[in-house]
Amino acid sequence: MITRRCNLRCLHCGSSPEQFLREDMSTKELLTVIDELVRCKVFHISISGGEPLIHPDFFEIVDAIMQRPMRWQLDTNATLVTEKAAERLKKLPRHPFISVSLDGMTAETHDRIRGPGSFTRMKRGIGALRAAGLQVRPFMVLSRLNYGEIPQIFEFSRSIDVKHVNITPPASCGRAACYAKDMALQPDQLREALEISLSIVDRDPGVLTGPWAHAVDFYRVLKGGTLAGVKRTNRTFLNCGAGRGSLTIACDGTVVPCDMSYTYRTGNVRDKPLLDIWHNSPMFNAIRECRGMPLAQVRGCEDCSWHDACLGPCPAGGYALTGIWPAAEPGCVTREIGKLFDHEAIMQESGKVS
Amino acid sequence: MSESERTERTGVATEAETPAPTPEEMAEKMCQGLWRLKPNIVVRVEEDGAILFDPDSDALSTVNLTASALLQWRRDRICFDEWCEALQTHYKEAELAQIQGDVRKFLGAIAHFAEPYDGENS
Numbered sequence: 001m002i003t004r005r006c007n008l009r010c011l012h013c014g015s016s017p018e019q020f021l022r023e024d025m026s027t028k029e030l031l032t033v034i035d036e037l038v039r040c041k042v043f044h045i046s047i048s049g050g051e052p053l054i055h056p057d058f059f060e061i062v063d064a065i066m067q068r069p070m071r072w073q074l075d076t077n078a079t080l081v082t083e084k085a086a087e088r089l090k091k092l093p094r095h096p097f098i099s100v101s102l103d104g105m106t107a108e109t110h111d112r113i114r115g116p117g118s119f120t121r122m123k124r125g126i127g128a129l130r131a132a133g134l135q136v137r138p139f140m141v142l143s144r145l146n147y148g149e150i151p152q153i154f155e156f157s158r159s160i161d162v163k164h165v166n167i168t169p170p171a172s173c174g175r176a177a178c179y180a181k182d183m184a185l186q187p188d189q190l191r192e193a194l195e196i197s198l199s200i201v202d203r204d205p206g207v208l209t210g211p212w213a214h215a216v217d218f219y220r221v222l223k224g225g226t227l228a229g230v231k232r233t234n235r236t237f238l239n240c241g242a243g244r245g246s247l248t249i250a251c252d253g254t255v256v257p258c259d260m261s262y263t264y265r266t267g268n269v270r271d272k273p274l275l276d277i278w279h280n281s282p283m284f285n286a287i288r289e290c291r292g293m294p295l296a297q298v299r300g301c302e303d304c305s306w307h308d309a310c311l312g313p314c315p316a317g318g319y320a321l322t323g324i325w326p327a328a329e330p331g332c333v334t335r336e337i338g339k340l341f342d343h344e345a346i347m348q349e350s351g352k353v354s
Numbered sequence: 355m356s357e358s359e360r361t362e363r364t365g366v367a368t369e370a371e372t373p374a375p376t377p378e379e380m381a382e383k384m385c386q387g388l389w390r391l392k393p394n395i396v397v398r399v400e401e402d403g404a405i406l407f408d409p410d411s412d413a414l415s416t417v418n419l420t421a422s423a424l425l426q427w428r429r430d431r432i433c434f435d436e437w438c439e440a441l442q443t444h445y446k447e448a449e450l451a452q453i454q455g456d457v458r459k460f461l462g463a464i465a466h467f468a469e470p471y472d473g474e475n476s
Contacts, residue, residue, distance in 0.1 A: 043407045043414070069396045069409040094409065210413035 001251045002030055004059060006050040008077055010114045011179045012141045014171030015050070019262045022252040022270070024098035027057040029060075029066050029270070031340040033249060036274050038068045047096075048075035048259065050251065059088060063086060066092055073097040075139070078125030079118055086125075095134060099166065100126055104145075105152035113145055129133065130160050139166045142212055143183035147193040154200050154207065167197070167212035171260045172317040184331060191340055194219040211314070215333050218309060222341045227308055227350040236292045237301075237312040237326060244285035247278065255324045261316035264325070283325075290315070300328030305343040310334050317330050365469070380465030381458045389432040390471040397425055406467050413466050421460045432468060434461065 002055055003024055004017050025033070037045060045065065052058055074096040075090075090095060100133050102122065110119035114303050129136050131310035138157055140146070150167075157165050170176050185193055199217045201208050208216060219225065242248075242258035249255055251269040255277050256262055266284050267277035276282060295301045299322065301313060317329030328335070391397070396407040398434070404422035406415045417425070422435055428446075434457060441453045 041396055041407075043398075043409070069394050069407070071409055071412050329445065 001048050001050070001248065002052050002058070003055045004251045005054050006077075007054055007079060008051065008115050008118055008259075010103075010144050010175070011145075012103075012143060012170045012176045012183060014112060014176055014260050015262070016174040019174060019218040019252065020250060020252040021265075022268075024251040025270070026254050028058060029253070030061055033253075033269055033274070034061070034068060036269065037341070039071065040275050040278070042070060044071045044073065046073040048086035048100075051077055051080060051087065053080040055317050059327050062089075062092065062096075066094060069119065070180060071097075073099060073100045075101075076125075077101045077114070077118070077122060078129070078136075078274040079227055081125030081128050083128045083131070083276050086128040086134065088133055089129070090132040098129060098134060098136045099139045100129075100136045100154060102126075102140055102156075105149045105156055108132065109149055113141075113143075126160065133164070136160075136162050137162060137166060137209075139210075140168075141170050142185070142193060143170055144185050144189050145183060147185060147189060147196070150193065150196045151200065154204075156351065157207075164207060166210035167208060168210045169215075169333055171320075173262060173320040174261055176318070180331075185336075187336070187340060190336060194337065198223075211333075214311070215337060216349045218306075218334060218342075219337050221309055222337065223268075225349050227346060227348055237290050237295055237298055239315070243284050244291070248334075249274075255281075257284070260314070261319055263323075264319050286325055287315070291298065293326065298326050298328060299324050300332065304328075304332075304335050306334055306338045373415065374464055377465060378391055381462030384432070384461040384465055385434040385458060386469045388473050389434075389461075389468045390427070391429040391467055392469050395429075395467045397422075397429065399426065404433035406464060408467055409429070415467065417460060420456075421463070424460075425464075426465075431471070431473075432461070432464075434458075466467070 004015065004020055006013075033044075047061070049055070052074065055061070062072075063278055071094060076098065078100045087103050100122070102110075102116070103113045104119070107119040110122065112115065114122075126136055138153060140150075140153055142150075170180060172180065176183070194216060197208060197212065198220060201213075201216055219297060240258070242261070247257060248259045249269060250262060253268040254262070255266045255274065256264050257266070257268060264283060266281035269277070295304070295307045295310065295312060298313065301307070302319060304310070313328030313332045313334070315326045318327035319325050365465060387470055391406075392408070396409065398405045398407065399422055403416055403418045404419065404425060407413070420441070424440070427440070437457050438450070438453050441457065442448070445453065
């Protein structure tokens with residue numbers, strides 16, 4: 001994360017300027033961090049923000065990455081992508097994987113979430129990237145404000161030859177925390193969003209990626225009425241790769257497991273070498289020790305009926321909302337999907353009553 | 355349409371028309387002469403071996419502890435005979451055929467990350 005600054009004020013942003021404890025790192029400090037990542041033999045990095053393209057030295061940072069043996073991803077809202085910027089990205093020896101925020105296929109919806117004029121500028125930015133021959137992957141934060149436009153987003157993606165669309169439920173932190181109640185899908189909306197997504201995935205397997213893809217898979221299983229044949233998770237907490245295979249360095253140098261867990265601070269690269277934080281932070285080690293933990297011991301999962309088919313909750317969301325580690329976030333999507341079904345009937349059909 | 359017809363029409367042989375050599379074919383090729391890891395290849399040593407990463411192609415490969423030790427010993431001089439000899443010295447009980455088979459398999463796994471080397475500047 002190279003800057004906290006952004007030209008938009010999205011309702012669902014998982015970040016908010018107040019959460020950072022120190023000022024943003026200078027470009028010189030950012031370049032030092034990149035060198036440290038090289039020393040740690042990190043293969044992939046994501047450049048995000050705020051909006052990374054707002055950073056005055058964005059291309060200086062990118063050029064530094066190009067001179068190091070690593071691949072990179074750009075997370076952008078695309079509204080600041082000009083033809084010139086797209087051409088410059090195209091000329092790089094290693095093209096970025098470009099993730100573009102796309103929260104609706106009408107100006108009304110997209111602008112309601114991201115601010116006036118953002119839809120037109122986003123489409124212009126995507127157009128510039130595509131004209132330069134660069135691949136993009138839409139990134140949609142799903143909410144009650146935009147779930148009805150899922151089909152149009154996939155239709156648009158097909159029209160620009162995009163192979164994957166990443167969809168995720170809203171974050172539980174940053175600005176999003178203030179709007180969570182207004183954005184969460186109600187049960188009937190959740191079912192409708194899942195049905196829409198299921199029909200898309202059935203037609204085009206693999207096109208949907210991200211956390212919502214797991215939710216749709218889970219929904220498909222329960223809709224089938226049995227857990228027979230489903231790979232059992234052994235009721236343990238498997239957790240995502242955050243803190244085990246990846247981490248986030250915030251713009252102020254704070255090291256956190258992922259960009260949804262800014263309150264879970266493990267150290268700061270301004271104070272300590274990254275490798276030291278990675279290996280020795282008690283908080284990182286607490287994450288690693290959670291792997292394999294019975295779900296019955298995870299706060300908020302104890303009374304959930306779906307341990308058999310669940311990979312465990314998003315621990316970042318749980319910590320952001322409860323301050324407890326490990327904990328499921330209230331409103332865990334697996335649990336909410338489970339509520340749409342008759343648990344006992346499914347377990348009986350599976351030949352196992354829990 | 356045959357490969358030659360395609361080449362005739364387009365004037366160039368594309369990548370799709372020339373199948374990439376299999377790991378076995380590459381391993382066989384690497385058993386001859388000197389090779390080295392391409393300069394930009396990152397080798398990350400882990401507790402149970404190493405991960406090789408090519409930033410240009412985004413390719414990743416994992417190798418076991420023995421292969422990791424060999425790469426740390428000589429990433430700039432990969433020679434089938436020398437590596438077999440080194441392993442034979444270390445694993446005195448092992449049969450040469452077994453060692454040669456293992457080294458061949460290992461070379462197949464790292465072929466993507468290696469380039470021929472004339473031995474100069476070593």
